[in-house]
Amino acid sequence: MGNAHTSAQYHVHFSEEEDAKRIRKACKGAGTDEITIIKVLASRSTEQRQKIKEKYRALYGKDLEKVIQEELSGCLEKTILAMLDQPCHFDAKLLNKAMKGAGTDEDIVIELLCTRANSQIIATEEAYRQMFPCDLVNDIQSDTSGTLQKLLLSLLEANRDEGFEVNEDLAEQDAKKLFEAGENCWGTDELAFNTVLTKRSCMQLRATFKAYEILHGSSIEEVIKRETSGDVKKAYLTIVQCTKDCQVYFAEVLHEAMKDVGTSEDTLIRILVSRSEIDLPNIKERYQEMYKKSLADEIKSETSGYFQKVLLALVK
Structure with a gap:
């Protein structure tokens, strides 16, 4: 599954005060300096961004998220807000949004629960409890049913063996x-x-x-495709794929998001932000191997403006 977050120390000479001041300056006066905001935040780790947020509040008495919402819009705003979230809060918000209102976005629920390590699931459940009136288990119970529900609830127990011994x-x-x-x-x-x-x-x-393959002559994927359907099939295949090669799974999801007419911006934001400190370099490698085109080039041809710039900054 996804390896738990490792904090990338992007900048050795990091000063949250300097960064907070640069962002403040970029947002003051007529017109916003989007490039500076992107430059500062995309070159910092999640941990560093949390410090920038605290320092911003201390210096200017205002939440940085609020400022970003006032100054930016569209996909750039969404991306920067995602970057300012702690990973568990970002996942919790995505899960809540996927289950809110009529109908559930099973794809997102499946991706978020089937690809995360135990520690990430536990942290997300905790964040969910803090942020929303209901807990995640209850919401999954009321929004899904049958085999899918049972599978998701098993994943929420977060007791997958994470050792390296093979029996x-x-x-x-x-x-x-x-x-x-x-x-x-x-x-x-x-x-x-x-x-x-x-x-x-x-x-x-x-x-x-x-x-399985040796004993029964067919791959587990073939069996799942033959014997299951719908969301259960999708969830089983996600787990199998992530077990074999998590980066291939995410490369495919990114490719799908940019393949057809109309790009799924939300998918790009979700994956590039959430994997940026985990395994994005490996996802880029797999992407290049699988599609004979670099992820950066694909982003260039499918997005534009400041949104393109922030995604490229994350991918770089």
């Missing part, structure tokens, strides 16, 4: 369990799939998928 016997047992639950008799035992996919470590799952 070959267990891999074989799990492969048999999945076969019995799937190809052998579908529709009765998604529990086996849920347990194996949400509790085993990545290394263990890789061994299980390999054992």
Whole structure:
């Protein structure tokens, strides 16, 4: 799954006071200096941005987010606000938005819960509790149902084994369990799939998928595609893909977001901001290998203006 956040120390000579002053100057007077805001914030780590926010409030008695909302608009505003959030708050907001009102955006819920490490899920649940009247488990229970609901609730328990030991016997047992639950008799035992996919470590799952292929002659993806459908299929495949190569998964999501007419700006913001301190360099590499085009070039051809500039600053 996604490795928990490592704080990138982008700037050794970092002064939150200097940065706060530069942003203040960029927002004062007629017209906003967007380039300075992008330059300052895109070259800082999440931790540093939190310090800039505190310093800004201390110096000027105003929340930096409020200032950004007054000064910027559209996708640039959205991106900068996402960058100013702590990762767990950003995820919590996205989950809440995905479940608010009529209908649920299952794609986002699946992506956010199926790709995160235990520590990230725990932090997000905590943030959710602080920010919204209801807790995340309750919201998932009231907004989803059936197998998908069971799977998401298992993921929210955040007790996936995160060790590196591989037990070959267990891999074989799990492969048999999945076969019995799937190809052998579908529709009765998604529990086996849920347990194996949400509790085993990545290394263990890789061994299980390999054992499955050897024992039953088809890949786990083929089985999931044959035996499940809809959101459950999507969730299972997301977990399998992230287990095998998380960066390939995110490269594909980014590619999809820019492929058709009309770019999904929200997807670009979500992934580039949330992965920027985790594995964005590797995602860029995979993107280049898979699509023979750099992620930066793709962003250049699919976006424009200050939004393009902030995304390129994150990707650089």
